[in-house]
Amino acid sequence: MADTALQTTGLWFRYQEDSPVLRGIDLQVPRGQFLALVGANGSGKTTLVKHFNGLLRPWQGQVFVYGQETAGRSVGELARQVGFLFQHPEQQIFSASVRQEVAFGPHNLGVVPAEVDRRVEAALARFDLSAIANRPPAILSYGVRRQVTLASLAAMDPPILVLDEPTVGLDARGVGETVAWLQELHAAGRTILLVTHDMGLVVEHAERAIVLSEGGIVADGTPADLFGQPELLARASLGQPPVMALAQALSPWGLAGDALTVETFCRAYEALYQARSLASTPPPAQEGRSTTGGDDRASQRGEGQP
Numbered sequence: 001m002a003d004t005a006l007q008t009t010g011l012w013f014r015y016q017e018d019s020p021v022l023r024g025i026d027l028q029v030p031r032g033q034f035l036a037l038v039g040a041n042g043s044g045k046t047t048l049v050k051h052f053n054g055l056l057r058p059w060q061g062q063v064f065v066y067g068q069e070t071a072g073r074s075v076g077e078l079a080r081q082v083g084f085l086f087q088h089p090e091q092q093i094f095s096a097s098v099r100q101e102v103a104f105g106p107h108n109l110g111v112v113p114a115e116v117d118r119r120v121e122a123a124l125a126r127f128d129l130s131a132i133a134n135r136p137p138a139i140l141s142y143g144v145r146r147q148v149t150l151a152s153l154a155a156m157d158p159p160i161l162v163l164d165e166p167t168v169g170l171d172a173r174g175v176g177e178t179v180a181w182l183q184e185l186h187a188a189g190r191t192i193l194l195v196t197h198d199m200g201l202v203v204e205h206a207e208r209a210i211v212l213s214e215g216g217i218v219a220d221g222t223p224a225d226l227f228g229q230p231e232l233l234a235r236a237s238l239g240q241p242p243v244m245a246l247a248q249a250l251s252p253w254g255l256a257g258d259a260l261t262v263e264t265f266c267r268a269y270e271a272l273y274q275a276r277s278l279a280s281t282p283p284p285a286q287e288g289r290s291t292t293g294g295d296d297r298a299s300q301r302g303e304g305q306p
């Protein structure tokens with residue numbers, strides 16, 4: 001099988017005649033990559049990813065899955081290779097019960113019944129749905145319906161997963177479970193294309209980030225490359241990961257301001273701590289920044305020493 005899981009060449013798309021929404025997208029996603037697609041609302045993320053399962057077709061250009069062009073291949077055929085999570089659960093759910101909904105995908109792919117049952121029970125357990133497996137999805141909250149769609153995707157077990165804002169509406173536990181699942185899939189060699197506004201997720205998990213702005217790719221690199229470009233972030237309406245904002249706020253105290261992840265932050269803190277005793281270092285003068293505690297800060301920080 002081809003080494004490139006997903007590819008577009010010169011992809012243009014328009015919903016209406018005079019306003020192209022995608023403007024010549026050239027993108028190549030190697031097999032096994034964990035790629036984040038980010039950008040402002042309306043930049044074209046959903047429009048782009050819907051091309052990978054055939055829901056949308058190019059106006060100009062080509063789309064390939066494992067090196068094979070999608071033109072002429074049905075959505076059902078592409079679903080064997082590309083599992084797709086819609087941005088809104090209501091676009092995806094139509095079965096009478098949670099269990100039936102989760103079973104629909106693998107059943108439709110022709111998976112043998114015993115294996116469908118095994119996958120369904122595992123997916124229900126994984127996303128905390130076993131106790132409500134017989135309920136109609138329509139009566140469930142948005143977050144739980146989102147979990148139903150994640151379980152459906154898990155039960156299909158596709159080699160490529162395209163997820164359009166999967167963590168929106170989930171509680172903290174749901175986000176943690178989803179992220180752990182994606183990490184497992186990534187470790188097992190699956191290709192993951194994650195559309196998200198959660199910059200913390202991008203820095204902690206993605207190997208590569210693509211930034212879309214007004215239908216074009218304006219940046220393509222590692223998350224560290226991306227978050228090192230403040231003008232680009234502003235232009236694409238992207239925020240900073242929370243850990244990065246914290247590291248920058250602490251940089252006047254000598255902490256490396258480029259720490260992006262919890263792990264790199266901890267390493268920066270450790271390096272600083274080893275270089276000098278935090279407790280005995282007076283804080284630098286801060287102009288124009290409101291502070292609390294004044295002279296007490298050094299001793300307060302001293303109390304918190306590891």
Ligand SMILES: Nc1ncnc2c1ncn2[C@@H]1O[C@H](COP(=O)(O)OP(=O)(O)O)[C@@H](O)[C@H]1O
Nearest residue numbers: 015016021039040041042043044045046047048
């Ligand atoms: N079904 C549609 N008909 C017409 N315009 C659409 C449709 N869906 C999206 N658009 C427009 O296409 C642009 C890109 O939308 P979308 O791909 O949903 O962006 P994103 O996912 O980045 O928020 C927006 O200007 C949006 O209004």
Ligand SMILES: [Mg+2]
Nearest residue numbers: 045046047087
């Ligand atoms: Mg979208």
